[in-house]
Amino acid sequence: EWRDPMFLGNNGVATFRSQRFRRISSTCCSTIVIPPMEWDFPVESPSKSIGQRLRSFVANGNALVLTGGILDMEFINRYFYYQLENGDGNFAAGPFPRLLKFQGLDCHQTATLHQAPEVLPQKGISVTVVKKESLPQGSTVIYGSPKNTPVFLIKFCMADNPLNSESETLPPVKVLPQNCAASAAAGRPCSCGNICFVGYNYRDRYPSRWDTTLKHVVEACSAIPPENSNPALYKPAPKAAPCPGEEGGEGADMKPLTAPEYWDGEAEKEEKEEGGTPLLLLLRLPRLLLLLLLLL
Secondary structure, three states: OOOHHHOOOOOHHHHHOOOHHHHHHHOOOOEEEEOOOOOHHHHHHHHHHHHHHHHHHHHHOOEEEOOOHHHHHHHHHHOOOOOOOOOHHHOOOOOOOOOOOOOOOOOOHHHHOOOOOOEOOOOOHHHHHEEEHHHOOEEEEEOOOOOOOEEEEEEEEEOOOOOOOOOOOOEEEEHHHHHHHHHOHHHHHOEEEEEEEEOOOOOOOOOOHHHHHHHHHHHHHOOOHHHHHHHOOOOOOOOOOOOOOOOOOOOOOOOOOOOOOOOOOOOOOOEEOOOOOOOHHHHHHHHHHHHHHHHH
């Protein structure tokens, strides 16, 4: 946890300037979970060493998981050069169902997220949502409503600066995942990591579904992107094999997952008899006969 004195050093004053963060930002396979930034937004220049170190940390196959609200969303915008927008009025009534399929995730990540709760609730104004249309290319919506999402994953990639020369080496530059193949063909292979956002303020006194969700999101976000298996020999990944339970994969005959159903108290479900005749039609038959007699 980023405010742990063991992580920060100097009694927690150093923030992302600590020697430990400097070390892990240049290596692979670490995960940092940032709690809601209510009053302690770290202010650094995005183009200076600390901002560059944050981007290098994620791009080196690591994971950054942020929880909370608008400040955490603006942290992503400021240091990773995105333009995420919060939902209209910074409010969405919910509930937020989990998606059945996740674009861009492997089978292990998909199986992990399918263990998370099917639906997440809005609790007062404790949930912050982001407009789906503001998400960058390479994003995966995990929970969402038609226009907003409170939980998502962004695949963040970087490559060598194309302006590098024999006499000058410039900092790496951000590359969209869809452009990694072209960057590799130009001799600048991508290195990628994950940024995850869970838009909940975690002020519950007792564990809730949001705690369980965070646990599974951290595990899914910590998966190392395939580019980091050997960045120097990066090649466009072949078409992934279907995951178990999907069409063409193992267990394809399994019962597919279905979206959760919500009872609104007004709609009536039509029940069918064994012969296939709708019960509702039989209940309306006397009315139909009476109407026919009146017409005659």
